[in-house]
Amino acid sequence: xxxxxxxxxxxxxxxxxxxxxxxxxxxxMNFYDVPPTFDTTIExxxxxxxxxxxxxxxxxxxxxxxxxxxxxxxxxxAQCEKYLPLNFNLVAKHNxxxxxxxxxxxxxxxxxxxxxxxxxxxxxxxKAETTLFKVRYDDDMGKDRDAFLDSRDFNWTSVGQEEQRQxxxxxxxxxxxxxSELDRPSEKYYKVKWTRVPDLVERRKVxxxxxxxxxxxREQSSIVFQEFETHLERALEMTARLLPRLDEDTxxxxxxxxxxxxxxxxxxxxxSNASGSTNTDEIKAEMVDGMAKKHxxxxxRTLHESLQRDNHLKHFGRLQYGLFLKVLGLSVEExxxxxxxxxxxxxxxxxxxxxxxxxRHSYGLEGKRAxxxxxxxxxxxxxxxxxxxxxxxxxxxxxxxxxxxSSYSQQGLRSVxxxxxxxxxxSSHFHVACTxxxxxxxxxxxxxxxxxxxxxxxxxNQYAARSIELEKAAKEAMDVE
Amino acid sequence: MPSAEIDVSPEVMLTFYRRLYPFKTIFNWLNHEHAxxxxxxxxxxxxxxxxxxxxxxxxxxNADELKKQVCQLNPTRFEIGxxxxxxxxxKKTIRAGxxxxxxxxxxxxxxxxxxxxxxxxxxDAGICKKCWGxxxxxxxxxxxxxxxxxxxxxxxxxxxxRRGIHLWISDKEAMELTDQQRxxxxxxxxxxxxxAKESSKKPNFRFGGxxxxxxxxxxxxxxxxxxxxxxxxxxxxxxEEGYEELLQYISDSRTVESLRTKWEDSPSRSSEDKxxxxxxxxxxxxxxxxxLEDVIIQYTYPRLDAxxxxxxxxxxxxxxxxxxxxxxxxxxxxxxxxxxxxxxxVPTVGQLLQELDAIGREEGAxxxxxxxxxxxxxxxxxxxxxxxxxxxxEVRKEKRKDDVSW
Numbered sequence: 001x002x003x004x005x006x007x008x009x010x011x012x013x014x015x016x017x018x019x020x021x022x023x024x025x026x027x028x029m030n031f032y033d034v035p036p037t038f039d040t041t042i043e044x045x046x047x048x049x050x051x052x053x054x055x056x057x058x059x060x061x062x063x064x065x066x067x068x069x070x071x072x073x074x075x076x077x078a079q080c081e082k083y084l085p086l087n088f089n090l091v092a093k094h095n096x097x098x099x100x101x102x103x104x105x106x107x108x109x110x111x112x113x114x115x116x117x118x119x120x121x122x123x124x125x126x127k128a129e130t131t132l133f134k135v136r137y138d139d140d141m142g143k144d145r146d147a148f149l150d151s152r153d154f155n156w157t158s159v160g161q162e163e164q165r166q167x168x169x170x171x172x173x174x175x176x177x178x179x180s181e182l183d184r185p186s187e188k189y190y191k192v193k194w195t196r197v198p199d200l201v202e203r204r205k206v207x208x209x210x211x212x213x214x215x216x217x218r219e220q221s222s223i224v225f226q227e228f229e230t231h232l233e234r235a236l237e238m239t240a241r242l243l244p245r246l247d248e249d250t251x252x253x254x255x256x257x258x259x260x261x262x263x264x265x266x267x268x269x270x271x272s273n274a275s276g277s278t279n280t281d282e283i284k285a286e287m288v289d290g291m292a293k294k295h296x297x298x299x300x301r302t303l304h305e306s307l308q309r310d311n312h313l314k315h316f317g318r319l320q321y322g323l324f325l326k327v328l329g330l331s332v333e334e335x336x337x338x339x340x341x342x343x344x345x346x347x348x349x350x351x352x353x354x355x356x357x358x359x360r361h362s363y364g365l366e367g368k369r370a371x372x373x374x375x376x377x378x379x380x381x382x383x384x385x386x387x388x389x390x391x392x393x394x395x396x397x398x399x400x401x402x403x404x405x406s407s408y409s410q411q412g413l414r415s416v417x418x419x420x421x422x423x424x425x426x427s428s429h430f431h432v433a434c435t436x437x438x439x440x441x442x443x444x445x446x447x448x449x450x451x452x453x454x455x456x457x458x459x460x461n462q463y464a465a466r467s468i469e470l471e472k473a474a475k476e477a478m479d480v481e
Numbered sequence: 482m483p484s485a486e487i488d489v490s491p492e493v494m495l496t497f498y499r500r501l502y503p504f505k506t507i508f509n510w511l512n513h514e515h516a517x518x519x520x521x522x523x524x525x526x527x528x529x530x531x532x533x534x535x536x537x538x539x540x541x542x543n544a545d546e547l548k549k550q551v552c553q554l555n556p557t558r559f560e561i562g563x564x565x566x567x568x569x570x571x572k573k574t575i576r577a578g579x580x581x582x583x584x585x586x587x588x589x590x591x592x593x594x595x596x597x598x599x600x601x602x603x604x605d606a607g608i609c610k611k612c613w614g615x616x617x618x619x620x621x622x623x624x625x626x627x628x629x630x631x632x633x634x635x636x637x638x639x640x641x642x643r644r645g646i647h648l649w650i651s652d653k654e655a656m657e658l659t660d661q662q663r664x665x666x667x668x669x670x671x672x673x674x675x676x677a678k679e680s681s682k683k684p685n686f687r688f689g690g691x692x693x694x695x696x697x698x699x700x701x702x703x704x705x706x707x708x709x710x711x712x713x714x715x716x717x718x719x720x721e722e723g724y725e726e727l728l729q730y731i732s733d734s735r736t737v738e739s740l741r742t743k744w745e746d747s748p749s750r751s752s753e754d755k756x757x758x759x760x761x762x763x764x765x766x767x768x769x770x771x772x773l774e775d776v777i778i779q780y781t782y783p784r785l786d787a788x789x790x791x792x793x794x795x796x797x798x799x800x801x802x803x804x805x806x807x808x809x810x811x812x813x814x815x816x817x818x819x820x821x822x823x824x825x826x827v828p829t830v831g832q833l834l835q836e837l838d839a840i841g842r843e844e845g846a847x848x849x850x851x852x853x854x855x856x857x858x859x860x861x862x863x864x865x866x867x868x869x870x871x872x873x874x875e876v877r878k879e880k881r882k883d884d885v886s887w
Contacts, residue, residue, distance in 0.1 A: 119578075170694040194631065195654075195662050202668030204686070204693045211632030211654070 025101035027148040051083035052107035056128040061456045076135045114259035116240040159189040174207035188217045283329045285338035295467035311345045323374040327461045332363040376459045392430035411441035445470045487808040500852045503862045508544035509869040513876045525562030525569040538569040560796035582793040587655040593644035595784035608644035614710040619783035622699045642804025642811045664791045703781045718752040730772045803830045812861040828857045
């Protein structure tokens with residue numbers, strides 16, 4: 001199914017005269033009934049899945065951050081625009097449309113493979129995908145939507161005039177009409193088994209007769225969403241059962257494993273591969289201390305403070321903190337100076353022998369000369385017990401609250417903010433807690449829900465860089481005045 | 482009550498299981514056909530043994546095996562659970578993921594405890610003919626809602642042996658409902674949350690001031706029994722506490738004040754008089770009507786134990802078990818005569834054994850396995866047998882249809 005090889009992407013899409021009749025994917029939305037059967041490259045396979053995952057991760061953290069439906073829609077739309085645009089039939093050229101929709105199609109099915117393995121992953125995936133479907137359905141335009149709905153058999157019967165007259169009073173009582181709608185011609189109703197609209201039944205928002213639910217056309221979406229959800233649930237269970245029999249070489253499984261970790265910390269961000277410096281201004285060794293107090297996320301502040309206190313850090317701490325500083329913009333010379341000064345209790349000789357090599361190594365100047373990226377939240381969160389880890393996860397609630405107050409009270413974090421943060425921690429949404437801290441400590445420039453440039457924290461360097469950026473912008477604004 | 486009637490000693494129970502308990506009837510009812518199917522063989526039974534030891538995940542191939550095990554373990558009672566994807570007794574040998582509940586009767590439990598805040602005749606474990614009025618009202622409402630709105634037909638109501646009633650629905654579609662769908666159905670039928678404190682939370686089941694059609698149907702019936710049940714028998718608004726509760730539903734403070742003074746001055750006014758006072762005011766002030774409707778619903782609408790119905794894997798006591806506190810048999814009931822039902826008229830295990838003794842003396846015959854036919858248990862067993870016959874006819878029709886289809 002997913003054969004490697006290039007070129008197939010272009011071959012099947014010879015530019016043609018724009019004609020919607022020949023679109024491979026005539027509808028913007030997709031019910032994902034049919035799996036993709038085209039050839040694709042392994043790179044494309046992973047790239048689209050990652051892009052979709054970024055959207056789903058943001059949807060999931062929206063729920064954890066208690067965004068309203070409108071906020072969620074705005075955020076999701078922005079993420080979609082960025083990573084996986086899907087245009088309307090009238091807007092874009094037909095060639096682009098098919099390409100976009102193809103990516104949407106492929107990415108959905110790749111993620112199914114990644115998220116079908118456990119009950120918990122399945123549940124989260126279904127929830128996020130259904131939300132994404134709802135957002136898109138909401139955005140879809142009337143005609144497109146009707147055509148999309150017509151393309152699939154939902155197995156509903158429309159209620160005849162006769163029957164509608166028979167239950168007139170009940171129908172009117174069940175669906176109170178507001179004044180403005182009174183002059184409208186009578187509404188159309190659809191009849192489905194009540195089990196298809198459990199949410200309407202639970203809220204008593206429907207008229208039931210002998211097991212049939214009479215759903216007005218404006219509540220039709222409820223049937224559609226329910227159908228999408230149950231269909232996806234069933235499909236995922238089926239995939240889970242078939243997955244062990246996937247006749248697969250060693251290329252896909254690592255990708256799938258990696259993807260299914262993605263929900264844990266919300267993978268989104270380009271920072272995952274940050275290995276070079278991101279800061280144009282040079283940072284000197286003596287500036288680190290000041291910057292730590294202003295710009296670092298809690299994990300790095302913790303490392304910095306224990307380094308200052310003990311004049312030492314263990315190997316993994318050095319590695320984690322050193323790479324972070326490298327990406328922050330500390331040159332190798334400054335790094336050596338910084339670590340030398342921090343390790344004040346050892347002799348020059350010992351330092352040069354035992355530590356300098358490691359510092360130069362992490363800058364790609366020794367050994368196999370690899371340019372190591374800084375660790376992302378995902379790596380820090382999922383790392384082994386010997387590593388320093390994410391304080392939101394490893395600290396006890398009491399210690400965490402104390403640490404937060406002592407670290408960030410100067411930047412405006414008050415004890416009244418703590419319950420909200422601790423609630424996120426308690427439900428294991430560590431990146432949400434960290435993002436909230438960022439918002440609170442940058443409340444002059446960042447509103448609640450904005451996160452780090454519109455996203456949740458996914459990388460310590462993303463956190464620090466955004467913080468520095470905000471400070472610079474504020475300074476420039478002041479200079480202008 | 483003579484002490485012999487509440488004798489539920491192990492010896493009594495054993496004789497009851499050996500000679501009276503209708504295992505075949507229970508088998509037919511659960512299995513829907515004569516040859517054992519998954520509906521029976523993959524079904525969980527749970528035993529409560531003497532000394533409150535709880536034994537779960539029992540399963541049996543047929544009615545005789547069940548009877549053998551029951552007679553051997555001699556439980557104080559046993560419960561029926563869902564049909565699992567594998568035999569429950571093999572649970573330990575199966576991967577955890579491969580053992581899950583598949584189908585199960587849709588069940589409801591109505592318990593008198595949920596009515597404690599409003600009933601005035603008894604408290605806690607007590608129940609009398611008067612209290613039964615609440616249960617009878619609930620049965621009427623639930624029974625017609627399930628039949629008319631959800632279209633299920635295979636309903637059997639079972640007295641729980643003390644102060645409640647169970648409903649088992651065996652329609653194929655009802656048995657296959659998922660937990661999510663069960664939760665929705667319960668949501669539809671729930672108007673009053675027994676856990677919420679009455680006084681702190683006013684009910685809210687209206688949309689834009691109107692009652693949804695399902696509650697309107699219920700209200701039509703509840704109006705007809707409200708007078709006798711709440712005003713006459715329970716006399717709910719007689720005490721000061723009682724009428725203060727009532728006044729909370731009236732939002733207009735001047736009306737409340739005038740009524741309060743009037744009722745304080747003449748403490749002899751009965752609930753009915755007070756209700757009539759309200760009706761009189763309402764006849765000139767129609768905006769009071771919804772509040773009065775709310776009162777009727779609040780005091781008479783069924784109060785369900787929702788948790789029992791929401792999950793397929795919830796266990797519920799099997800019909801014909803003996804309630805350990807009262808010694809009464811959990812008998813199936815005919816919904817058409819539910820109003821006339823008297824909980825104290827239900828045979829107790831002691832009484833049944835006495836009947837057996839009497840027969841034995843008369844006939845001197847050998848002990849047979851379906852001795853219930855000669856006791857006052859017979860009409861109840863016949864009732865469940867007729868119900869099971871309906872289920873079996875359904876299955877047979879279904880099978881015949883399959884045969885013809887190709």
